[in-house]
Amino acid sequence: SQTIHQWPATLVQPVGSPLSLECTVEGTSNPNLYWYRQAAGRGLQLLFYSVGIGQISSEVPQNLSASRPQDRQFILSSKKLLLSDSGFYLCAWSARNTEAFFGQGTRLTVV
């Protein structure tokens, strides 16, 4: 069966520090991969999605970037965090034309 792993679960980082959140999927190949952000009291916003290695689409302009160095690995990064980057980050995967499956999320607090 397919599983998705996302880590760390929680993270507290100072303003201006770098960020790297990792997500890996097991049990499937060539998945679509997604990074979402959920701000407190708000819905989910799609940040990045990828349909293959090295293929990244950004949905909103921001301080973050994403990379897909391997088929089942998706990384969310920032060179310098802002206070406004705080939130709950969710990685997800889907096969073609099916529902998305989510990781357990990373709660990022920028202080």
Place this chain on the structure above:
Amino acid sequence: AQSVTQLDSQVPVFEEAPVELRCNYSSSVSVYLFWYVQYPNQGLQLLLKYLSGSTLVESINGFEAEFNKSQTSFHLRKPSVHISDTAEYFCAVSAKAAGNKLTFGGGTRVLVKP
């Protein structure tokens, strides 16, 4: 582009009472529709989905949703809620053949009271 509107941000309900969570969407193309549930500090779990076929879809824990194309709605219902149904519920839509990018509504927080 698609958009999703969940009309109620919070719904308090007593245990064993029925609940309905409203979801309306807009899209210029055919869509898939989903309801996800999120328990505190967890990821989203798929509750049910409409891809094609019967417009009434059901989950294993008593929820159901009906796709109404003319009203562009996908409301979620449960005839009798439990305390354990306290969670946030998200309606989502993806355009067919669009890479399964989900567009979410703002969420509805359900608080089940004893």
